[in-house]
Amino acid sequence: MTPLEDLLQQCTVKITVPGAWEKERGTGFFVAPGLILTCAHVVRKSADLQVTVSYLGCQQPLSAIVKAKADDGKTLDLALVKLSESPFDHPCVLLDEEPVAIGQTLYSYGYLESYTNATPVRPVNEGLTGDTPPLLKLQGAQIEKGISGAALLDLKTGKVCGMVKETRAAGFDLGGGAIPTRVILEQFPELRALQRKFHEGDRRWVNLTTTSMAGKPESATSLITIPQERAELYQFLLNLPGSQFDAVLFALNPPRGNIPPSTAPQGQRVPELLNWLESAIGPGLEALRLSLSKTLNPR
Structure with missing residues (x-):
């Protein structure tokens, strides 16, 4: 286990709904002091928005209340x-809005139904789904009931x-879906200021990220050369590939x-993307080049 993986575990909690749903459980993680992010469906059946939080190192469960939700019953599934x-003094994760590279191995830690205690999983990112908002499509890990609400750590960025x-299928190593950080921060923008304030004062995560990246060779931009001319x-x-094109679109975030x-042919989507980029409201082709570079040549 790396120091960052250990720190992520220290940010992780188990969430249960008191009463008739006591056997139901999910995972959550600290994003600010005393503030936990989880999935809305984990707390959906709570009476009076009351839930119980169990944290490693605390002998007794802690009482908590659902403060906010962003829940469309589909891909938008968030709760604070x-x-x-x-x-107690606890660390908080460091959130990152940058796109995740296709094929990147990730790390998560949560309360899977098959295990008494929390356990790690290591899925691989396959790209974004065509949903609105999109999900990260994960493969190669046994993601099952109970781990919903667990943080997903990018092992390349350390965030x-x-x-x-x-x-996708409980009991099999078929992976699942995850909500990207950018979607989370779009729904709860107040987290940006809370994150900044916490990590300015508590350098545990930032220092580990800096240490883990030190000495790693920078990705050579020649791995994939990004064209300069429009044609x-x-x-x-x-x-x-469609998944990479969707990742670039997600990073650029054009107005709906x-x-x-995504159901339309790529031959229709590409010219419309370029037209928007070069329009009066678009960010220009340089934004596209930057997005391509970050998506295809992540550092």
Whole structure:
């Protein structure tokens, strides 16, 4: 276990719903002092928004209340849980909005139904789904009931890139889906200031991230050369795998309705993307080059 993986475990909690749903459990993680992020479906059946939080090192469960939700019953599945009191000093994860590289190994830690205690899983990112908002599609790990709400650590950046939401098939190593950090921060923008304030004062995570990245060679930009001219960019985008094209779109975040949906042929989506980029409201082709570089040549 790396120091960052250990620190992530220290940020992780088990969430249960008191009463008739006591056997139901999910996972959550600290994003600010006394403030926990989890999935809305984990706390959906709570009466009066009351839940119980169990934290490693605390002998007694802690009472908490659901403070906010962003829940469409589909891919938007977020909840913030606030401890009634926070009698201990705990770390908080470091959230990262940058796109996750295709094929990147990730680390998560939560309360899977098959295990008494929390356990790690190591899925691989396959790219973004075509949903609105999209999910990170995960493969190669046994993601099952109970780990919903667990933080997803990008082992390349050392930061949390999302939150586990669902399984593809419980009991099999078929992976699942996760909510990207960017979606989380779009729904709960107040977390940006809370994160900044916490990590300015508590350097545990930041220092480990700096240490883990020290000495690693920077990715050579020649691995994948990003074209400069519009015509070359057009052809380059046409030839991108669909999952990578969606990752680039996700990073650029064009207003809804400007780009055809993922069900449309890529030959229709590419020219509309370029038209939007070069329009009066678009960020320009340089933003596209930067997004391509970050997505295809992550450091």
